[in-house]
Amino acid sequence: MADRAITVAAWESLFRAQVSIMRALAADFPSEVISLNEYDVLFNITRAPGRRLRLKDLNQNVLITQPSVSRLVDRLTARGLVAKLPDPRDGRGTIVAITDEGFDLFRRVAITHMDAINRQFGDSLSEEELRTLADLCNRLRPELDRA
Template identity: 80%
Template sequence: MAERAITVAAWESLFRAQVTIMRALAAEFPSEVISLNEYDVLFNISRAPSRRLRLKNLNRNVLITQPSVSRLVDRLTTRGLVVKVPDPDDGRGTIVGITEAGFDLFRRVALEHMGAINRQFGDSLDADELEQLVDLCNRLRAGVEEAPPGHHVHLE
C-alpha cells in the first residue's frame, strides 16, 4: 500500500487534471445543439446492444443522478431522440432506445467532440501513455467497485 501523502497527492493531481480538461471540453462542446448530459445519455445508449438499454442500467453508467436521468430521458423522448418502451422481460422496467434522428445527432456531435478530446487531451500524451492511463483508470474503477459496501479508510 502506498504512503498516504503520495496517495493524496496523486488523487489531487488526477482530480485537478479531470476538472481542467472537462472545463476545456465543455467550452468547445456544441451545447447549442445538445447538452453534455444529453450527449452522455445518447453515448451510453448508442454503445448498448441494438442501441437499447434498460433505464436502470443507464442510471448506473451516466454521470448524473437517477432522478435527473429520468427527466432528461423524458426531454429526449419529447424531442424524438429516444423512445421508451416497457421491458418485455420485466414489466416494472423500461427500455430506452435511441432513434435514427437521435443517433444521427449523436454521431454529428461525437465527431466534433472527438476532435476537442484529441486537442485538449490526446495531444498531451503519446499512445503508450494513453494506453497506460486507460489501464490505470480501469484498475482504479475496479478497486472501488470491488470494495465491500461500507468499507471506509480510517485516518489516523
C-alpha cells in the same frame, strides 16, 4: 499499501486534471445542438447492444444523478431522440432506445466532440502514455470487476 500522502497527492492530481479537461471540453462542446449531459445519455445508449439500454443500467453509467436522468430521458423522448419502451423481461422496467434521428444527431456531435477530446487530451500524451492511463483508470473503476 501505498503511502497515504502519495495516494492523496495522486488523487488530487487526477481529480484536478479531470476537472480542467472537462471544463475545456464543455467550453468546446456544441451546446446549441445538445447538452453535454444529453450527449452522455446518447453515448451510453449507443454503446449498448442493439442501441437499447435499461433505464436502471443507464443510471449507473451516466455522469449525472438518477432523478436528473429520468427527466433528461423524458426531454430526449419529447424531442424524438430516444424512445421509452417497456422492458419485456421486467414489467416494471423501462428500456431506452435511441431513434434514427437521435443516432444521426449523436454521430454529428460525436465527431466534433472527439476532435475536442483529441486537442484537449490526446495531444498532451503519447499513444503509449494514453494506453497506460486508460489501463490505470480502468483498474480504479470497481464496476469493471463486476462486468
